[in-house]
Amino acid sequence: MANDPERNRLSARLGRAAKVGTNLSGAALKFGAGQVFGGGNDDQIAAALASALGNTKGPLMKVAQMLSTIPDFLPPEYAAELSQLQAQAPAMGWPFVKRRMRAELGADWQSRFAEFEKEAAHAASLGQVHKAQTHSGETIACKLQYPDMASAVESDVGQLKSLLGIFKRMDGPIDATEIVNEISERLREELDYERERKAMRLYGLMLADQPFVTVPEPVDELSSSRLLTMSWVSGQPLHAFENADQETRNRIAEMLFWTWWGPMNRFGVIHGDPHLGNYQITGEGTGINLLDFGCIRIFPASFVEGVVRLRESIRADDFDGCMHAYEIWGFKNLTRELGEVLNVWARFIYGPILDDRVRPIADGIKPGEYGRKEATEVRKLLKERGPVTIPAEFVFMDRAAIGLGAAYLRLGAELNYYQLFEDSIRDFDANSLAARQADALASVGLTQIDEAKA
Secondary structure: OOOOOOOOOHHHHHHHHHHHHHHHHHHHHHHHHHHHHOOOOHHHHHHHHHHHHHHHOHHHHHHHHHHOOOOOOOOHHHHHHHOOOOOOOOOOOHHHHHHHHHHHHOOOHHHHOOEEOOOOOEEOOOEEEEEEEOOOOOEEEEEEEOOOHHHHHHHHHHHHHHHHHHHHHHHOOEEOHHHHHHHHHHHHHHOOHHHHHHHHHHHHHHOOOOOOEEOOOEOHHHOOOOEEEEEOOOOEOHHHHOOOOHHHHHHHHHHHHHHHHHHHHHHOEEEOOOOHHHEEEEOOOOEEEEOOOOOEEEOOHHHHHHHHHHHHHHHOOOHHHHHHHHHHHOOOOOOHHHHHHHHHHHHHHHHHHOOOOOEEOOOOOOHHHOOHHHHHHHHHHHHHHOOEEOOOOHHHHHHHHHHHHHHHHHHOOEEOHHHHHHHHOOOOOHHHHHHHHHHHHHHHOOOOOOOOOO
């Protein structure tokens, strides 16, 4: 990697910084002016910020989407605007594709495929996918990383810290340090396609006992650190089933639960990007294709234990137990007042798994508004009693909960979420989870992210 011409180049970082900085500076200044001089309102400034981030494409737009799902981190107007950003970028043309494939597979790369489609089948913020066929007749997907993404990530992380510094100084009840570090680390990992290939195998292993889930299989001989080739899978988007009968919608929601929370509660691993585009529904709503394994989070067993303990403590109305769970998660210097604020959010997130009954995930709430009312209340209380530092581990677990909640709302699913969660933690033991996790990671060549915390 030492001779990698694309590895975090200074010139590329400077060019990216200039482009992104131009887009963000106007929105940032507008925000500051609005706070100091009363110029403009939050809705207008939020729209300007979303527009600026949308124009940047690449990593920073992906970060903006992540931030929009973290409760009480941004004012509600900003979170609502950023949540609408779509990680879609125009595909790069054939000259780029040829250069990338030649660099990863050699000058004769085309001879290794029976067919290779010139037009991208899908383009996102960090790369694009091309459909191809092997000489043995297998249809495959080739995911190509855009050029200079390492430089773009480092530049955008710097811009992000500057932008969030403005929010913190002007209107910030939350210390964003660990949040920014967590998102930055996961973004860097998303650029490592060799790691994603291992994560794909890990998910195939963890979900092997769930026959309704299909995880693509990587093709090692046609993959590298910036090219990930895998089996091609296809299905329908979730919205195609929003008007299906109740039984079908409930079945899809239950499959979604086991696809995300099964690995979390049995192995301490979570898919950190529950974007609607990262799963497809197959058959007549009888199966799921799970996609995109660049952003997974491997938790220490103690963190999962904290998740289980917090739920038990909330059910028992045990405030001291809740505080202990927050400490396990990594919240520091908590006062009783801050614990009460965190419980407002926890009761919302855990609400569906506290009631032993069939129920919707929430009543009278639109998918894009899931959690907004509660986040606004928590934000207000934190401004009065905070600040508080959100631990790194919280970011992606919370993001998954919000993302899945929105999917359940779209489906209008009615399930006994309490019983599903009970089934997922049956015979839960932190030591057993740690051993199971270690074996699974070793089998695919992955390492624990936070070994010091494990």
